[in-house]
Amino acid sequence: xxxxxxxxxxxxxxxxxxxxxxxxxxxxxxxxxxxxxxxxxxxxxxxxxxxxxxxxxxxxxxxxxxxxxxxxxxxxxxxxxxxxxxxxxxxxxxxxxxxxxxxxxxxxxxxxxxxxxxxxxxxxxxxxxxxxxxxxxxxxxxxxxxxxxxxxxxxxxxxxxxxxxxxxxxxxxxxxxxxxxxxxxxxxxxxxxxxxxxxxxxxxxxxxxxxxxxxxxxxxxxxxxxxxxxxxxxxxxxxxxxxxxxxxxxxxxxxxxxxxxxxxxxxxxxxxxxxxxxxxxxxxxxxxxxxxxxxxxxxxxxxxxxxxxxx
Amino acid sequence: xxxxxxxxxxxxxxxxxxxxxxxxxxxxxxxxxxxxxxxxxxxxxxxxxxxxxxxxxxxxxxxxxxxxxxxxxxxxxxxxxxxxxxxxxxxxxxxxxxxxxxxxxxxxxxxxxxxxxxxxxxxxxxxxxxxxxxxxxxxxxxxxxxxxxxxxxxxxxxxxxxxxxxxxxxxxxxxxxxxxxxxxxxxxxxxxxxxxxxxxxxxxxxxxxxxxxxxxxxxxxxxxxxxxxxxxxxxxxxxxxxxxxxxxxxxxxxxxxxxxxxxxxxxxxxxxxxxxxxxxxxxxxxxxxxxxxxxxxxxxxxxxxxxxxxxxxxxxxxxxxxxxxxxxxxxxxxxxxxxxxxxxxxxxxxxxxxxxxxxxxxxxxxxxxxxxxxxxxxxxxxxxxxxxxxxxxxxxxxxxxxxxxxxxxxxxxxxxxxxxxxxxxxxxxxxxxxxxxxxxxxx
Numbered sequence: 001x002x003x004x005x006x007x008x009x010x011x012x013x014x015x016x017x018x019x020x021x022x023x024x025x026x027x028x029x030x031x032x033x034x035x036x037x038x039x040x041x042x043x044x045x046x047x048x049x050x051x052x053x054x055x056x057x058x059x060x061x062x063x064x065x066x067x068x069x070x071x072x073x074x075x076x077x078x079x080x081x082x083x084x085x086x087x088x089x090x091x092x093x094x095x096x097x098x099x100x101x102x103x104x105x106x107x108x109x110x111x112x113x114x115x116x117x118x119x120x121x122x123x124x125x126x127x128x129x130x131x132x133x134x135x136x137x138x139x140x141x142x143x144x145x146x147x148x149x150x151x152x153x154x155x156x157x158x159x160x161x162x163x164x165x166x167x168x169x170x171x172x173x174x175x176x177x178x179x180x181x182x183x184x185x186x187x188x189x190x191x192x193x194x195x196x197x198x199x200x201x202x203x204x205x206x207x208x209x210x211x212x213x214x215x216x217x218x219x220x221x222x223x224x225x226x227x228x229x230x231x232x233x234x235x236x237x238x239x240x241x242x243x244x245x246x247x248x249x250x251x252x253x254x255x256x257x258x259x260x261x262x263x264x265x266x267x268x269x270x271x272x273x274x275x276x277x278x279x280x281x282x283x284x285x286x287x288x289x290x291x292x293x294x295x296x297x298x299x300x301x302x303x304x305x306x307x308x309x310x311x
Numbered sequence: 312x313x314x315x316x317x318x319x320x321x322x323x324x325x326x327x328x329x330x331x332x333x334x335x336x337x338x339x340x341x342x343x344x345x346x347x348x349x350x351x352x353x354x355x356x357x358x359x360x361x362x363x364x365x366x367x368x369x370x371x372x373x374x375x376x377x378x379x380x381x382x383x384x385x386x387x388x389x390x391x392x393x394x395x396x397x398x399x400x401x402x403x404x405x406x407x408x409x410x411x412x413x414x415x416x417x418x419x420x421x422x423x424x425x426x427x428x429x430x431x432x433x434x435x436x437x438x439x440x441x442x443x444x445x446x447x448x449x450x451x452x453x454x455x456x457x458x459x460x461x462x463x464x465x466x467x468x469x470x471x472x473x474x475x476x477x478x479x480x481x482x483x484x485x486x487x488x489x490x491x492x493x494x495x496x497x498x499x500x501x502x503x504x505x506x507x508x509x510x511x512x513x514x515x516x517x518x519x520x521x522x523x524x525x526x527x528x529x530x531x532x533x534x535x536x537x538x539x540x541x542x543x544x545x546x547x548x549x550x551x552x553x554x555x556x557x558x559x560x561x562x563x564x565x566x567x568x569x570x571x572x573x574x575x576x577x578x579x580x581x582x583x584x585x586x587x588x589x590x591x592x593x594x595x596x597x598x599x600x601x602x603x604x605x606x607x608x609x610x611x612x613x614x615x616x617x618x619x620x621x622x623x624x625x626x627x628x629x630x631x632x633x634x635x636x637x638x639x640x641x642x643x644x645x646x647x648x649x650x651x652x653x654x655x656x657x658x659x660x661x662x663x664x665x666x667x668x669x670x671x672x673x674x675x676x677x678x679x680x681x682x683x684x685x686x687x688x689x690x691x692x693x694x695x696x697x698x699x700x701x702x703x704x705x706x707x708x709x710x711x712x713x714x715x716x717x718x719x720x721x722x723x724x725x726x727x728x729x730x731x732x733x734x735x736x737x738x739x740x741x742x743x744x745x746x747x748x749x750x751x752x753x754x
Contacts, residue, residue: 080576082511083627199516200566204574211575246576254512 051110055141079245086256096157099139120172144182195279237269264304327433333609337718338365339592340547342706349589358443361591364545375404377435380422384709387450417748419713441593442710457484503572505630510663517578520662521565531700555706583662588706592714610721616750617641633747649688654736659701
């Protein structure tokens with residue numbers, strides 16, 4: 001198989017150049033805490049003041065995670081993937097998600113996990129995945145990035161199968177209202193004028209709860225209007241990763257992927273229940289620019305790009 | 312050897328040549344959404360009434376027909392001889408044989424094919440094909456554990472054994488009956504969930520599905536306004552037209568409906584899927600000689616038919632994609648192209664099913680790899696599709712849909728002003744279990 005170049009295409013994502021923290025401490029996580037314990041940990045760390053903006057040099061590892069078809073299929077269904085798609089492109093993110101929570105709630109992490117914004121996510125499938133693959137999932141912090149609203153930073157996910165890198169994820173988070181350092185976070189360049197409306201989405205009231213139950217992401221801002229209000233949102237909002245997965249499932253041809261990249265920036269929150277519209281433009285047969293907008297097609301909720309090679 | 316005439320040898324008849332089989336007419340009752348007008352009507356009631364309507368219209372009182380074939384998809388075990396019992400309740404000669412057929416939603420067309428084939432082979436001269444279904448008067452099975460206990464008690468040889476078995480009964484079992492459900496036993500998914508997967512596989516948009524549903528209602532309303540249905544239907548229990556028909560339906564109304572089978576990422580709604588429906592239909596089929604003897608005009612002939620099935624389990628083909636396989640096979644046998652038809656009657660189980668089938672026939676790769684065709688059959692003239700409305704508007708009483716379509720299409724062909732042998736219509740019906748039944752009518 002050919003080694004593709006820069007996964008996110010030339011200078012579009014130069015901000016993703018990883019600044020390796022030197023020799024991170026590696027911790028093997030054999031048994032995951034329950035979501036309830038993870039969220040208790042998030043709440044207990046809700047007050048952290050005056051810490052220097054320094055990310056802990058830590059690598060969390062799940063050494064052997066089986067790619068189970070059952071949970072993956074429940075996830076696929078909630079996001080619009082079909083069996084023909086094979087393992088959903090975005091599904092491995094969920095294998096790393098509990099480690100993300102552990103990282104963001106680590107005592108050495110400088111800010112409370114609650115209130116962090118998920119700004120962007122980049123996914124790269126390097127090798128075809130199959131159910132029952134045994135995967136090693138590694139998560140570690142990457143570079144600090146400068147953003148207008150505060151300090152952004154990278155959280156890297158690396159997934160290996162028998163020592164071979166098969167799937168990468170880079171999540172960009174933002175801590176608002178703190179002085180920022182690092183390289184400037186470059187926005188994704190998308191020719192928004194070329195985008196065509198593809199579909200209308202109806203966003204069901206229970207979408208946030210459905211996605212929480214298949215993803216393990218029980219962030220209260222997604223679950224109900226009441227729990228969202230507690231964190232300053234007038235209504236519940238859709239998970240950004242659901243929005244991204246739904247867009248990817250809509251655009252992927254009905255065949256499994258050999259390799260792919262998927263990049264997205266999360267824009268305005270998408271309220272639940274509600275409606276949205278999917279827009280896309282084909283820059284080539286195997287590349288789509290993507291926007292998810294409000295139903296009027298005016299304001300963006302997500303902007304992204306997907307490239308793929310089919311099996 | 313006949314002993315009276317020992318010198319005269321008997322010459323057995325040669326097998327008769329295959330004959331053209333004529334569709335003379337049909338009858339159905341208006342279709343009713345589940346638990347509405349026919350809530351208390353049984354399959355037996357509806358089938359008997361529908362057969363009698365056909366018998367009255369074609370004056371078949373006291374006639375011994377070759378056979379009556381009909382069936383129901385949802386059937387109570389006491390109705391094991393549903394069709395024969397219905398025949399006995401009509402004014403047909405009691406000597407008319409009958410049997411039940413069940414091939415899910417293909418039942419009505421399959422019974423037609425069976426009767427047609429017997430007439431074609433000269434085994435019979437005239438017969439009736441039909442189908443009936445009720446989801447209102449559905450059989451409810453007792454709780455499975457309870458059923459096993461009752462059977463065990465029934466097997467008991469002594470009073471003690473029987474009491475011992477019955478002692479295992481629990482009150483809760485009464486409240487957990489076994490309900491019939493519209494699901495595939497092998498996948499656990501409902502038919503709607505399967506069709507959702509197909510809609511995603513073929514990238515069928517919500518808007519396209521809603522437009523098809525809207526058109527179906529509009530065209531059925533126009534068909535009623537033209538009086539097209541008048542001689543195809545007998546009013547029943549206060550209904551004179553299908554009560555699923557929405558004259559005032561708008562695209563906005565359809566767009567507002569929520570996904571019914573996949574609430575998070577779905578496009579199939581109650582508006583672009585057929586509802587559970589009660590109803591019955593029947594078609595009168597005969598040889599040309601029989602029709603001529605009776606002075607009955609021929610509406611059309613059933614010339615070709617085909618059934619197909621797909622592996623929706625291991626090979627993950629779409630559950631309702633079998634007609635996509637059946638039609639090209641039949642066209643190849645008939646030496647026809649997909650474009651050689653005046654009318655296309657594709658059963659609208661779901662708007663998405665119709666649109667997936669049409670999309671599949673235009674997909675080079677799918678036609679080559681899945682259907683084994685050198686060339687895709689191509690597109691059809693959509694203005695010839697379901698021109699008097701389809702199942703989305705009429706409703707879909709599973710086994711009764713085939714008879715509705717056969718009779719309606721035969722009449723449409725009869726109304727065409729075309730030279731003999733040049734008018735053609737295609738019927739395509741998908742069925743549970745990954746099956747499809749298709750046929751060609753000609754005139």
